[in-house]
Amino acid sequence: MKFTLSWLKEHLETDAGLDEIVEAMIAVGLEVEHVDDPAERLKDFTIGEVLAAEPHPDADKLKVCKVATKDGVLQIVCGAPNARPGIKVAYAPVGAYVPGIDLTLSKAKIRGVESHGMMCSARELELGEDHEGIIEAPAQAEVGQPVAAVLGGDPVIEFEVTPNRPDTNGVAGVARDLAAAGIGRLVTKAPEPAKGAFACPQKIGLRFPEGAADACPVFAGRLIRGVKNGPSPKWLADRLRAVGLRPISALVDITNLVTYDRARPLHVYDADKLKGEIHARLGIKGERFLALDGKTYEVDETMTVIADDSGVLGLGGIIGGEESGCTEETVNVFVECAYFDPLRTARTGRRLGIVSDARHRFERGVDPAFILPGVELATRLILDICGGEPSDVALAGEIPHTDRTVAFPPSEVRRLAGIDLPEEEIERILKALGFSVSRADPWLVDVPSWRPDVEGKADLVEEVARIAGFDRLxxxxxxxxxxxxxxxxxxxxDRRRRARRALAARGLLEAVTWSFTDExxxxxxxxxxxxxxxxxxILANPISSELGAMRPSILPNLVAALQRNADRGRDDLALFEVAPVYAGDRPEDQETAASGARLSNPPRHWQGVAPKADVFTVKADALAALEAAGANVGQLQTAxxxxxxxxxxxxxxxxxGPKTVLAHxxxxxxRILKAMDVEGPVHAFEVFLDRIPPARARASKTKPALDAAALLPLTRDFAFVVDAATQAETLIRAVQGADKKLIARVALFDVYQGKGVPEGKKSLAVEVTVQPREKTLTDEEIEALSARIVAQVEKATGGVLRA
Incomplete structure (x- = not known):
């Protein structure tokens, strides 16, 4: 929300300066985001006077001017057609920054003639759009005066409107708060009714089915005939430009002025383009209309539309239509002022992606009691600027009742806010904000129609506290x-933390992706x-078309991230994420996964190329995460x-076991990579942390004694010929089962198929580490252990020692 200082002073009689007003706004909860003060922005620019203007010797369109300035008489080369002796101008010295052209002036030669500064146009100083010539200041202006003091330049204040304060979407609402805070006196005038000269010939109505009347409970308007539409007067156009609006025509600009002045959106129709009754109703699926933003929108039965007998004219509370809009040929105009349901307006705006000043205000709630005054205010402005003759005001429906009375013990201010205030001060603040106070026991406070956010006594305490000042706490x-x-x-x-550390230690980079993914x-x-x-x-209202489903796995997001990096030249990358995945929409369907993906293209090196990641790399990743998370990896089976x-x-x-899967x-x-348009190969893993059985509680919190053997271990190698389909894990478990006390470790170190091994067979070689505990083993005991190993393998796999 933006407004100018002079605009505010039409509602607030005050001697306070800009800085004091800004500080007061912040103190009462109106958070100022930016202040544009032309006096500060144009501090380097002063008034000068052209004493002489001679043709440039080497350029037909340039003039060499002698200009009286605060720095003395200077020579300035100028190309403006209106540069002539005797006029007062806006002078910019060497070193000044000219905002309209984003240029810092320096001493220059133009076609061989020195120029000391510049005479500026309105656009160059951002004081208007005129760029045909230099600014001609009033003749009474004195040389050396600041340009901002002579040519105006109204400070613009921009602040954030919180959703609970729709009344501050209008300048009058801001002025009310500042007046209550003691910055000045509220002088907002109630609109003076314009007497209708004839009955309104335009029929209006409400056509809602039962149960939907709250979409637009009231619809008001009046016809004004004989208007003359055209460009707005300068004061109105300048005011709208200052707050970032583009002047369009007087009729349209008046509605924008009322929107910003009183937080009351209205709409004007060319009455001669209306066919039959104009009314509010729900849309019909398939109906379309061309909106004022040049786009065609399709409506449905959930949207409130304004229509006549020919069809949809616009979306209620959001945007009007092009076909019924006012032009310079408009002679008769119908002014519409209605109340639209905030929730329905917000849903419609989001669905169609329309952002407008009207939608911004209606979805937050406008003052329903200002419907008829809004019509009168717009009527007065139209009569003053465009002329014409008004009809009586037509009204369909009933103005919603907003009467609310709150029982309010004034002692609540002390109890809830901790501020000691006299009752007279509490009453003054509430009345200054528009509340009516009856000092019964407890007080009965009537809430004004423009404050839908005030529902109980705590809200009244907040109002008193923010105006009194939180610095009084x-x-x-x-x-x-x-x-x-x-x-x-x-x-x-702790399990998630340990898994993250383990995966990061293996060189994977942590990613944070959405809990959604492409459907x-x-x-x-x-x-x-x-x-x-x-x-x-599947999400009913996704934030993006590419995030339409809750992710059943983290891998699609990681794989897509790998390809995005590869597209940017980073094709040797490993990513992981520890986050939730979803198997349904119930709470119990969510579980935590530690997932990772590797795209392996190691760079070349003079010592040789590093090995690429493969299935065993990601298996090791998964085992590292499981072990860190507390799983007993020695008991895991691979399948x-x-x-x-x-x-x-x-x-x-x-x-x-056969059912509890801890990792893939x-x-x-x-096929998956092709469908995702990813260049592979990509290796990945998924570890399901929630499936890891909880660790058994120890009887004591002290660490167990160090289990260090006093005797040296010994190793023996065994090579077994087994069926080609036999898994190495089966053989390893068989070897371990031969003597669990003595065998400390079994490691596979060779797999061979070929000459010397029968067809359909393979050789698996393992290294067995034997750790004596009580005494050194004799040769006979070692041979006996070896025999048990061979027997156990033969029993489990049918394998025999390789000759």
Whole structure:
């Protein structure tokens, strides 16, 4: 919301300066965002007088002028056609910054003639749009006077309107708050009714089905005939430009003025273009209209429209239509002033993506009691500027009642806000803000129609406190600091933290992506689009068309992020994220996953190229995250049962038993990458942290004793010939089962198929670490252990020692 200082002073009689007004606005809760003070912006510019203007010797359109300035008589080269002796001008010295052309002046030679400064146009000083010639200041202006003091330049204040204060969407509302704060006296005038010269010939009405009458409970208007539309007078055009609006025509500019002045949007129609009754109703699906912004919009049965017998004219409370708009040929005008439901207006505006001053005010709530005064105010302005003869005011429906009375004990100010104020001061503040006060026991306070945010006594306390000043709150020292126990992480939080640290330690970079993803991509990482819909994961109102579904997996977001980086030249990257995934719309369908993805294209190096990431790399990532999160990785089983979005021959799962899957890992299926337009291969993993069984509570909080063996370990290598389909994990578990006390570690170090190994077989070689505990093992004991290992492997896999 913007307004000029002179505009404010039409409602507020005050001697306060700009700085004092801004400070008072901030104090009462009107947060000022920016102040544009021309006096400050134009401080380097002063009045000069042209003493002589001779043709430039080398340029037909340039003149060499002698100009009297505060710095003496200077020579300035100028190309303005109106540069002539005797006129007063806006002089810019060398070193001044000219805002309209974004230029800092320096001493220059123009076609060989020195120029010391510049004479400026209105556009160059951002005082108007005129750029045909230099500014001609009033003849009585004195050389050396500041330009801002002579040519005006009204300060513009911009502040943030909070949603609970719709009354401050108008300058009059701001003035009321400042008057209550003691900055001046409120002088806002009530609109003077204009007597109708004839009955309104334009029929109006409300056509809503039962249950929808609140969409537009009242519709008012009047016809004014014989108007003369055209450009607005200078004062009106300048005022609108100052707040960022483009003057269009007098009739339209008047409605914009009332919108900003009293927070009361109106609309004007060319009455000769209306066909039959003009009325408010719900739209009909398929109806279209061309709006004033040049776009065509389709309405539906949830939207309030203004229509006549020919169809839709505009969206109620949002935007009017082009076909019924006023032009310079308009002679008869119909002024409309109505009240529209804030929620329906907001939904319509969001659905169609229309942002307008009318929508901004209606969706926050306008003063319903200002409907008829709004018509009268607009009528007076039209008669003064455009002439014409008004009809009687026509009214359809009833003005909504906003009567609210709050029982208010004045002692609540002390109890809730901690401020001691005399009752007379509390009463003064409330009355200055427009409340009516009856000093019964408790007080009965009538809430004005323009304050829909005030519902109870706490709201009245807030009003009193903000006007009285929060700086009047008594100060009190904080109580002595007590030692408190430091916060502890819940097990789930600690698990996520440890998983993050482990993955970061393996060189992956943490990403933070949306909990939503592209609906097409989400369908690739679950059981399809129908599953997403059945589980309620499709968003009804997504913030973007590319974020239309809750993610069933983090991988689509990470894979897409890898490709975005690759498109920018970073194609050797590993990302991870620890965050929620969703298997449905119920709370129990959410679980935490630690997921990662690798796009591996190592750079060349004189020592050789580093190995690319593969399925075993992401398996190691998953195991590291699981181990850090507290899973007993020694008990995990590896199986080739990864979901369909992984490559079937290059993927697997880590599980506890046959049903509890703790992780997926492997290469993303080429079909998935093609559908996402990603250049692979991409290897990824998913670890489900919530599925990890909780650790058993220890009997003691002290650390267990160090289990360090006094005897040296020894190693033995075994190579077994097994069926080609046998998993190495099965063999490793068989070896470990031969003697769990003595065998400390089993590691696979060779897989071989070829010469010397029968067809359909393979050789698996493992290194077995034996850790004696009580005594050094004899050769006979070692041989016995080896025999048990061979027997156990043969029993579990059918394998035999390789010859």
């Amino acid at each position: 008594p100060s009190a020292p904080l109580p002595p600091r007590q030692a408190v126990e430091t916060g502890k992480l819940a097990p789930e939080q 097409r991509h989400a369908a690739l990482f679950c059981d399809g689009a129908n599953w997403l819909r059945a589980k309620g994961l 080739a049962a990864a979901p369909a979005w992984f490559h079937p021959g290059r993927s697997g799962v880590l599980r506890l 890992f492997g290469e993303i299926h080429p």
